[in-house]
Amino acid sequence: MKELKLMKGNEALAEAVIRVGCDGYFGYPITPQSEILEYLSKEAYVRTGMIVLQAESEIASINMIYGAAGTGKKVMTSSSSPGISLMQEGISYIACAELPCLLVNVVRGGPGLGTIQPSQGDYFQAVKGGGHGDYKLIVIAPSTVQEMVDHVKLGFDLAFKWRNPVMILADGALGQMMEKVELFEQIQRSFNPPSWATVGKPKNRERNFITSLHMEPEAMEEINKHLQAKYKKIEEEEIRFEKYMCDDADIILTAFGLVARICKKTAMLAREKGIKVGVFRPITLFPFPYDELNKLADNVKGFLDVEMNAGQMLEDVKLAVNGKTVVEFHGRMGGIVPAPEEILHKIEEKFSVEAL
Amino acid sequence: MNEKTMLEENKHFEEIIAEESICTNENLVYEKPETLTDIPMHYCPGCGHGVAHRIIAEAIAELGIQEDTIGVAPVGCSVFAYNYFNIDMTEAAHGRASAAATGIKRVLPEKYVFSYQGDGDLAAIGTGETIHTCNRGENILIVFINNGIYGMTGGQMAPTTLPGMKSTTSPFGRDVAMMGYPLKITDLIATLPGVYYATRCAVNTPNNVRKAKKAILNSFKYQKEKKGLCFVEIVTNCPSNWKMTPLESNKWLEENMLPYYPLGDLKTPNGKGE
Numbered sequence: 089m090k091e092l093k094l095m096k097g098n099e100a101l102a103e104a105v106i107r108v109g110c111d112g113y114f115g116y117p118i119t120p121q122s123e124i125l126e127y128l129s130k131e132a133y134v135r136t137g138m139i140v141l142q143a144e145s146e147i148a149s150i151n152m153i154y155g156a157a158g159t160g161k162k163v164m165t166s167s168s169s170p171g172i173s174l175m176q177e178g179i180s181y182i183a184c185a186e187l188p189c190l191l192v193n194v195v196r197g198g199p200g201l202g203t204i205q206p207s208q209g210d211y212f213q214a215v216k217g218g219g220h221g222d223y224k225l226i227v228i229a230p231s232t233v234q235e236m237v238d239h240v241k242l243g244f245d246l247a248f249k250w251r252n253p254v255m256i257l258a259d260g261a262l263g264q265m266m267e268k269v270e271l272f273e274q275i276q277r278s279f280n281p282p283s284w285a286t287v288g289k290p291k292n293r294e295r296n297f298i299t300s301l302h303m304e305p306e307a308m309e310e311i312n313k314h315l316q317a318k319y320k321k322i323e324e325e326e327i328r329f330e331k332y333m334c335d336d337a338d339i340i341l342t343a344f345g346l347v348a349r350i351c352k353k354t355a356m357l358a359r360e361k362g363i364k365v366g367v368f369r370p371i372t373l374f375p376f377p378y379d380e381l382n383k384l385a386d387n388v389k390g391f392l393d394v395e396m397n398a399g400q401m402l403e404d405v406k407l408a409v410n411g412k413t414v415v416e417f418h419g420r421m422g423g424i425v426p427a428p429e430e431i432l433h434k435i436e437e438k439f440s441v442e443a444l
Numbered sequence: 445m446n447e448k449t450m451l452e453e454n455k456h457f458e459e460i461i462a463e464e465s466i467c468t469n470e471n472l473v474y475e476k477p478e479t480l481t482d483i484p485m486h487y488c489p490g491c492g493h494g495v496a497h498r499i500i501a502e503a504i505a506e507l508g509i510q511e512d513t514i515g516v517a518p519v520g521c522s523v524f525a526y527n528y529f530n531i532d533m534t535e536a537a538h539g540r541a542s543a544a545a546t547g548i549k550r551v552l553p554e555k556y557v558f559s560y561q562g563d564g565d566l567a568a569i570g571t572g573e574t575i576h577t578c579n580r581g582e583n584i585l586i587v588f589i590n591n592g593i594y595g596m597t598g599g600q601m602a603p604t605t606l607p608g609m610k611s612t613t614s615p616f617g618r619d620v621a622m623m624g625y626p627l628k629i630t631d632l633i634a635t636l637p638g639v640y641y642a643t644r645c646a647v648n649t650p651n652n653v654r655k656a657k658k659a660i661l662n663s664f665k666y667q668k669e670k671k672g673l674c675f676v677e678i679v680t681n682c683p684s685n686w687k688m689t690p691l692e693s694n695k696w697l698e699e700n701m702l703p704y705y706p707l708g709d710l711k712t713p714n715g716k717g718e
Contacts, residue, residue, distance in 0.1 A: 111551050114550075144572055147573075148540070148546075149543075151543035152543050152550070154536065154537070154540070154544050155543065155547030156547030157547075158534045158548065159514075163547070177537055178537055181537050286533065287514070287552060288512045291511065295529075295530055296532045297527075298535065299517075299534075
């Protein structure tokens with residue numbers, strides 16, 4: 089039976105982790121996402137036998153994930169910006185070794201120790217690499233507490249489908265705010281080791297080993313080619329986005345996560361004033377919906393990209409629009425969340441509204 | 445040299461041996477355990493890694509736990525350990541082998557898990573993971589190879605490099621006033637309640653090899669009984685980076701390494717050191 093609850097974003101995500109049948113969580117406390125570890129510590133083992141371990145650091149957490157994900161079990165970690173920075177070496181290893189796992193970044197304002205308030209300043213880190221070498225995470229960006237739940241299921245599905253780490257890129261506000269959520273039913277934990285997993289070598293198969301080391305450049309290039317081919321297929325098959333009142337829009341706001349929700353309010357306010365505004369929200373940040381955005385560029389006067397950073401997704405929006413029309417930007421940083429009226433004002437300021 | 449060329453070379457030697465007709469049953473005194481692969485090891489002549497690998501492989505074979513054992517290789521000279529052990533293995537990031545082993549053991553508690561780490565990996569970059577893995581009493585075996593130097597990167601100073609000992613980054617000898625003291629990490633972790641068994645061995649003489657193997661065997665038995673963390677240090681040589689012949693390096697090990705890192709149990713199931 090489906091269940092409705094009023095829950096904080098972090099706790100809703102943790103509840104979904106239990107219900108999805110996750111086998112193990114390894115993490116380290118950091119604001120604004122410590123409720124995930126706290127909730128799991130209290131609820132997970134007693135309900136499903138899921139392992140929850142507080143590691144000594146984020147570096148240890150991600151390497152525990154590396155080991156555990158190599159067994160083919162369903163494992164995850166969560167952290168916030170500085171902690172995710174510490175994990176980057178391990179994430180690169182996991183991506184190269186093609187181990188499925190779920191990573192959650194409840195982003196806070198940076199750079200440095202920054203602030204514990206919400207931010208989207210880790211877009212580049214999540215989408216463009218973060219660690220060393222040519223690799224990609226599948227990155228999904230929830231915009232509601234409901235999606236904090238739904239993306240856990242989606243995240244694990246994509247991770248195992250593609251043997252690739254998946255990151256949920258949320259922000260401090262999504263983690264902390266309470267909303268009504270519909271929870272999916274408990275999925276029983278089960279284990280059917282994949283053929284590549286290191287679970288102990290039976291007599292009738294060759295040993296499995298997990299490594300990201302390939303000393304011969306030709307071999308390493310082959311690994312890279314294989315990864316790139318996989319990422320290309322992911323781009324063909326896994327793009328997700330949401331369009332809100334885009335059909336007749338003169339101006340389209342581009343935004344991800346929480347900011348896209350704020351932009352919807354802006355669109356309503358704008359339409360009350362007779363300005364036709366729509367919102368385009370990429371749900372997957374990698375793969376990014378370049379083609380869809382490019383098509384929309386044919387019918388609008390311009391785009392206003394809105395983010396809680398100095399303009400990171402902006403680069404992908406510009407790549408997608410490819411010079412067809414103007415792309416303006418409005419960003420707030422350091423933990424400030426833009427207000428709907430503020431964005432509307434920017435629309436009026438950046439575009440000659442009378443001409444629309 | 446790739447796996448294929450190595451196997452071909454191996455075959456070549458096998459042919460020579462076959463021609464000399466010495467491979468008869470009555471001559472068989474020593475066998476390769478099925479827990480080792482046929483890939484020739486890349487270790488330098490006289491290096492202790494080969495013997496250390498072998499005794500671990502023998503222990504796994506003798507205990508009949510090949511199907512249930514997962515190893516974790518480090519970054520360092522033994523980064524390719526997964527090529528030599530005929531068991532499932534994971535190659536961890538530098539210093540993080542014990543964290544990776546923790547992850548494996550926690551989700552597969554009925555399996556045998558061990559990490560195999562050098563001194564730079566375990567006692568420098570991975571010190572945090574080592575101490576906390578030991579302190580949690582993870583039910584795994586950590587094998588710690590201490591040769592007082594960074595082997596793979598070409599002879600730099602290790603956390604275990606002896607006072608006065610020369611390396612490429614302590615070219616005038618380790619000056620403890622500048623560079624600190626060699627870290628006796630096994631003594632340190634032996635004080636932690638999560639550690640069930642901590643011992644220091646060597647593989648420089650047949651007798652020491654036997655003792656080291658016994659320590660590995662005991663560790664796997666304790667793991668079966670879920671006793672907690674077992675830690676086996678193996679003090680060994682590095683002829684190439686010590687710039688000595690294998691024989692010279694063994695002599696140097698006895699005269700210099702072993703006085704600083706004395707062999708014996710540091711923590712036994714009775715709670716006492718030897």
